[in-house]
Amino acid sequence: MQLRDRVIIVTGGGNGIGKALCERFHQEGARKVIVADLEQDSAAAVAAAVDGDAFGVDVRNESQIHAMVATVEQRYGVVDLFCSNAGIIALDGEPWWATSAPNATWQAMWEIHVMSHVYAARACLPGMLARGAGYFLNTASAAGLLNQVGDAAYSTTKHAAVGFAESLAITHGDDGIGVSVLCPQAVATRMIGSVGDGDGGTAGVDGVLTPQQVADAVVIGLAAQQFLILPHKEVALYRQRKGEDYDRWLGGMRKLRRRFGPPQP
Numbered sequence: 001m002q003l004r005d006r007v008i009i010v011t012g013g014g015n016g017i018g019k020a021l022c023e024r025f026h027q028e029g030a031r032k033v034i035v036a037d038l039e040q041d042s043a044a045a046v047a048a049a050v051d052g053d054a055f056g057v058d059v060r061n062e063s064q065i066h067a068m069v070a071t072v073e074q075r076y077g078v079v080d081l082f083c084s085n086a087g088i089i090a091l092d093g094e095p096w097w098a099t100s101a102p103n104a105t106w107q108a109m110w111e112i113h114v115m116s117h118v119y120a121a122r123a124c125l126p127g128m129l130a131r132g133a134g135y136f137l138n139t140a141s142a143a144g145l146l147n148q149v150g151d152a153a154y155s156t157t158k159h160a161a162v163g164f165a166e167s168l169a170i171t172h173g174d175d176g177i178g179v180s181v182l183c184p185q186a187v188a189t190r191m192i193g194s195v196g197d198g199d200g201g202t203a204g205v206d207g208v209l210t211p212q213q214v215a216d217a218v219v220i221g222l223a224a225q226q227f228l229i230l231p232h233k234e235v236a237l238y239r240q241r242k243g244e245d246y247d248r249w250l251g252g253m254r255k256l257r258r259r260f261g262p263p264q265p
Helices: 016-027 040-049 062-076 103-131 152-175 211-224 234-244 246-260
Strands: 007-011 032-037 053-056 081-084 134-139 177-182
Touching: 007 016, 007 062, 007 103, 016 032, 016 040, 016 211, 032 040, 032 062, 040 053, 053 062, 062 103, 081 103, 103 134, 103 152, 103 177, 134 152, 134 211, 152 177, 177 211, 234 246
Parallel strands: 007 032, 007 081, 032 053, 081 134, 134 177
Antiparallel strands: none
């Protein structure tokens, strides 16, 4: 997908990867970048810097996503690319069992990491299908292909995010709809800054990328219409090893957990 003259919506666009995507899309000549974020002031600041438009949106609220898409279409025309990028992290917590996180954490991650992608597709698909063109970029994580030690809710919902992106691509690929899923490991955002000493823990074993490096990988991946966009190239090898010998891979992940221990907030 080429980004010049496109109308693009980015959720979670007020900081981190989302902010970098907005800035890079603007550099690529997007006609209008729509910055959506729960923190409306952050969204407005980014929008001002990229000559875009800002919306304060809770992606857990389907009606807010539908209203935003309708307003954007009214103001700027069709939505060419919808980037479902908003995300949260929480960790398992004491006593560091896979079941430790409370139900509220599981529910929030389900709504933000999975259902917000469903809501975006519901809002955009009618127009995209009618014209036979449109694109979704869904931010998941390498945890959605592998796992994230110490955060079962994050890992599970990111797996589900990848699964939904696959379903979009399978069901609507013949309708002219493009789909990419972004799966980085550790990125220098507020997410890893809130865990330990900010090195990403087990997710940072292959280095911590900047949001700008991730945005660079996204532009390349969209141009090639790659389903999997992997800013950390090592993830492709880990995914291959997982498929070749699941039991050995699980053993390796347990070894990684023993090496790093439970991640501490």
